[in-house]
Amino acid sequence: MQVRGSGGAAAASAGPVNPLRGLRQFLGRNIIQEQLWGLLLMLPYLINLLLFTAGPIIAAFLISFTNYDLIRRPEWLGFENYTLGATDKQTIAAFKNTGYYVLWYVPSSMIISLLLAIGLNERIRGITFYRTLFFLPVVASGVATALLWRFIFNKRGVLNWVLDLFGLDAVQWLGFEMALNSIIIMSVWQGLGILMMYWLAGLQGVPQHLYEAAEIDGGGRWAKFRHVTVPMLTPFVLLLMILGVIGSFQVFTASYIITGGGPGYATLTLALQIYRMGFENFRMGYAAALAYMMFLAVFIVTMIQWWAQKYWVHYE
Amino acid sequence: MRKSPITRRRLLAAGFVGTAAAAALAGCGETQIVEKEVVKVVTQEVPVERVVTQIVEKAKVVEKEVPVEVQKVVTQIVEKETIVEKEKIVEKVVTAAPMAPKAVTIEVSFPANNPANIDYIKNTVNARFMAANPHITVESETVPWGEWSPKLRTRLAADEAPDVFLNDEIIMPGYVARGAILALDEFAKRDAEQIANVPMLDRGMDNRTGKRYGLSRNAIGTAMTYNARMLEEAGIEPAPLNSPWTWDEYLENVRVLTFDTSGRHPGDAGFDLDNVEQWGAYLRDNWVTQIVPTVYQNDGEIIDAQARNSTFNLAETEAGLKWRNDLMYVHMVAPDPDETAAIESGGYHAPLINGRAAMYEHLLGQESHWPDPASLDFEIGSMVGLSGTRPSNSFFSHQMHVAKSSAHPEEAWMYMVFQVTDEQSALEIYTKADYGLPANTKLWTPSALGARSQYPTSIDPWLHELDQGWMNGLGTNVAWVEWYVAWRAEYQESSFNRRPISESVVKMQEESQKVLDRVFKDLQLE
Numbered sequence: 001m002q003v004r005g006s007g008g009a010a011a012a013s014a015g016p017v018n019p020l021r022g023l024r025q026f027l028g029r030n031i032i033q034e035q036l037w038g039l040l041l042m043l044p045y046l047i048n049l050l051l052f053t054a055g056p057i058i059a060a061f062l063i064s065f066t067n068y069d070l071i072r073r074p075e076w077l078g079f080e081n082y083t084l085g086a087t088d089k090q091t092i093a094a095f096k097n098t099g100y101y102v103l104w105y106v107p108s109s110m111i112i113s114l115l116l117a118i119g120l121n122e123r124i125r126g127i128t129f130y131r132t133l134f135f136l137p138v139v140a141s142g143v144a145t146a147l148l149w150r151f152i153f154n155k156r157g158v159l160n161w162v163l164d165l166f167g168l169d170a171v172q173w174l175g176f177e178m179a180l181n182s183i184i185i186m187s188v189w190q191g192l193g194i195l196m197m198y199w200l201a202g203l204q205g206v207p208q209h210l211y212e213a214a215e216i217d218g219g220g221r222w223a224k225f226r227h228v229t230v231p232m233l234t235p236f237v238l239l240l241m242i243l244g245v246i247g248s249f250q251v252f253t254a255s256y257i258i259t260g261g262g263p264g265y266a267t268l269t270l271a272l273q274i275y276r277m278g279f280e281n282f283r284m285g286y287a288a289a290l291a292y293m294m295f296l297a298v299f300i301v302t303m304i305q306w307w308a309q310k311y312w313v314h315y316e
Numbered sequence: 317m318r319k320s321p322i323t324r325r326r327l328l329a330a331g332f333v334g335t336a337a338a339a340a341l342a343g344c345g346e347t348q349i350v351e352k353e354v355v356k357v358v359t360q361e362v363p364v365e366r367v368v369t370q371i372v373e374k375a376k377v378v379e380k381e382v383p384v385e386v387q388k389v390v391t392q393i394v395e396k397e398t399i400v401e402k403e404k405i406v407e408k409v410v411t412a413a414p415m416a417p418k419a420v421t422i423e424v425s426f427p428a429n430n431p432a433n434i435d436y437i438k439n440t441v442n443a444r445f446m447a448a449n450p451h452i453t454v455e456s457e458t459v460p461w462g463e464w465s466p467k468l469r470t471r472l473a474a475d476e477a478p479d480v481f482l483n484d485e486i487i488m489p490g491y492v493a494r495g496a497i498l499a500l501d502e503f504a505k506r507d508a509e510q511i512a513n514v515p516m517l518d519r520g521m522d523n524r525t526g527k528r529y530g531l532s533r534n535a536i537g538t539a540m541t542y543n544a545r546m547l548e549e550a551g552i553e554p555a556p557l558n559s560p561w562t563w564d565e566y567l568e569n570v571r572v573l574t575f576d577t578s579g580r581h582p583g584d585a586g587f588d589l590d591n592v593e594q595w596g597a598y599l600r601d602n603w604v605t606q607i608v609p610t611v612y613q614n615d616g617e618i619i620d621a622q623a624r625n626s627t628f629n630l631a632e633t634e635a636g637l638k639w640r641n642d643l644m645y646v647h648m649v650a651p652d653p654d655e656t657a658a659i660e661s662g663g664y665h666a667p668l669i670n671g672r673a674a675m676y677e678h679l680l681g682q683e684s685h686w687p688d689p690a691s692l693d694f695e696i697g698s699m700v701g702l703s704g705t706r707p708s709n710s711f712f713s714h715q716m717h718v719a720k721s722s723a724h725p726e727e728a729w730m731y732m733v734f735q736v737t738d739e740q741s742a743l744e745i746y747t748k749a750d751y752g753l754p755a756n757t758k759l760w761t762p763s764a765l766g767a768r769s770q771y772p773t774s775i776d777p778w779l780h781e782l783d784q785g786w787m788n789g790l791g792t793n794v795a796w797v798e799w800y801v802a803w804r805a806e807y808q809e810s811s812f813n814r815r816p817i818s819e820s821v822v823k824m825q826e827e828s829q830k831v832l833d834r835v836f837k838d839l840q841l842e
Contacts, residue, residue: 067838071494071496282490
């Protein structure tokens with residue numbers, strides 16, 4: 001019986017063997033095979049990415065330099081659509097409204113959902129029910145909830161009825177001054193559930209020993225929250241801020257359904273303006289330019305957030 | 317099992333056999349039918365008698381005048397005739413039955429929100445048309461109004477436009493200017509007699525080019541609707557058909573019809589605007605058909621005849637809009653837009669039904685949205701619109717178009733003509749499919765239109781306004797939607813009472829004109 005590793009006549013006759021060479025060959029062949037398989041399995045996604053994501057992105061970029069109405073051939077305009085976007089009254093109103101929406105929606109939704117998550121992170125009776133309750137708006141149809149809120153904001157709606165109970169004057173919720181705020185209120189309500197889930201995940205990931213250490217140091221509830229919870233949640237804050245900004249730049253359904261962008265241009269948002277220009281006014285080139293302007297705005301804000309994280313985000 | 321290899325010889329043989337078979341099959345193609353018929357006539361021998369008189373010369377000897385009797389022989393010849401028929405070939409050319417028209421499938425695409433409408437178009441009208449034209453198959457698609465425009469435009473972009481589609485008349489010029497729809501003049505000229513009862517055909521004319529691009533399918537105009545009980549309680553008689561109320565008469569009446577929870581009317585001491593029980597007038601500022609009637613009633617216009625320039629800066633236009641706004645903020649007989657939204661939360665027809673408003677300029681169309689008369693304990697009546705300096709109201713139509721890219725324009729046109737000339741279909745488009753009055757004026761009689769199951773039960777005011785030419789078509793132009801959004805946004809600044817109408821009309825003119833100028837430049841129309 002040949003003993004493993006002891007060699008043999010055949011092995012001896014083949015001369016000295018470099019064991020690493022065979023291994024390299026074996027591994028090399030396997031790696032190539034693995035890479036090929038990997039590529040093959042990724043192919044459907046790659047095709048999808050190229051055709052339906054990268055393709056339209058590039059096409060939209062090219063279209064943004066043209067006058068294209070979907071029917072006639074595109075006509076090259078250079079930067080005209082971009083200069084128009086910077087001077088057009090409607091688009092300027094849309095940028096202003098969107099900026100206002102981002103500034104109010106992102107912080108208010110994050111703060112309220114965090115408070116909600118802290119409350120629902122406690123061991124209280126019926127916790128699952130409450131969590132489900134707050135998550136419900138997330139799974140409800142955006143259009144349906146927008147219609148519902150249109151009734152709530154009505155001059156004779158629920159909100160004014162409540163104000164009346166407290167002896168307060170009715171508010172023109174959908175008038176020029178308040179319409180955009182009303183849309184922000186609705187959006188915050190709708191977004192609370194999903195943000196709350198993120199916060200809950202974050203809160204439950206804070207190591208318990210940090211709280212214990214803070215307690216030993218004499219920290220009370222507020223001190224623990226201020227010096228343990230908040231720093232440990234900063235990566236979540238960054239994530240939710242970035243997602244929130246990107247998402248709120250794209251606000252569409254609420255203003256489309258509740259106010260149609262009005263009255264006047266009071267609730268005209270960028271996404272709604274892009275839709276109107278592209279699909280109501282035959283101005284695909286201009287709509288594409290606005291989409292790129294929006295992208296640029298989102299990109300700049302996101303880069304600032306990313307850059308600033310080194311000053312306030314704590315990674316364990 | 318071993319397979320025999322394919323040798324070159326086998327391959328050639330197979331090729332030869334294949335070619336021969338193909339040739340033989342090709343010979344079996346469609347040919348004219350020439351039938352050779354051998355006609356063999358079989359006859360029976362029939363004896364035919366023929367009398368032949370034989371004339372025989374007779375020597376006549378006259379010697380004496382003694383008569384001599386001469387025997388006369390009369391020979392009767394019976395001729396036996398035998399007809400020997402030769403077989404002769406008679407070539408009989410049998411003409412084949414006329415070639416059936418080539419089978420064609422056309423696609424029609426209409427916007428519609430009402431499910432009954434969708435079913436009706438798909439199941440009834442199309443089936444009727446296909447029965448009348450068996451060689452045409454109609455494939456139809458209905459899209460909710462809200463999604464209609466983007467869908468149609470993306471289909472046009474993809475070069476997959478439906479053969480026939482329906483659109484608001486007001487946006488037709490935009491499609492014409494972009495070359496998306498086919499000019500129908502030749503068809504219309506050829507079938508002029510057939511469509512003679514469609515006077516609204518002119519609504520399918522493009523002002524700029526002077527050509528026809530659409531066939532009207534229906535007419536949608538406004539008339540004044542009212543809650544009959546409220547008028548009766550106030551002792552107010554609706555205006556007769558031939559004599560619309562003037563603005564002053566209207567104002568006087570709606571003032572009586574408006575009162576607060578204490579029963580005080582506008583102008584009375586202590587009238588509480590925040591607690592109005594019933595509004596006499598009701599205005600909407602979110603759709604053009606309800607904004608512009610007062611402009612037309614005051615001899616104003618919103619765009620010039622060439623559809624090139626806005627005309628909001630006309631004194632008549634401004635005065636018409638001012639009068640409208642004054643109903644809300646000076647005379648306080650109509651709710652402001654915020655209150656309007658509250659009143660309307662129960663639906664488009666709610667103001668009349670929920671008892672909050674007495675009178676309302678209303679579109680005829682979307683009949684199924686009206687309540688069943690049996691469900692209300694009061695009547696909803698209708699009367700003609702108002703007269704400032706002239707009786708007038710607003711009006712538009714829906715047009716059927718043939719896509720320029722259609723491969724079957726003839727069949728597409730046939731389909732369109734069928735919809736307006738087949739009386740049953742045209743009528744039911746109105747009574748069942750909620751599209752406003754049928755385009756075919758032959759049907760504009762109460763007997764033809766039949767008893768309505770929904771309000772308003774009498775549509776005479778609408779018919780009367782159309783008959784009298786009191787309906788003012790909305791000014792269309794190549795940039796309609798964008799143009800409308802631009803001036804409406806500026807108008808709302810005054811309809812919400814944020815600035816005087818005099819300032820708003822300056823902005824309305826400026827912003828809407830900018831849109832027109834840019835679009836004319838973009839489309840190189842000048």
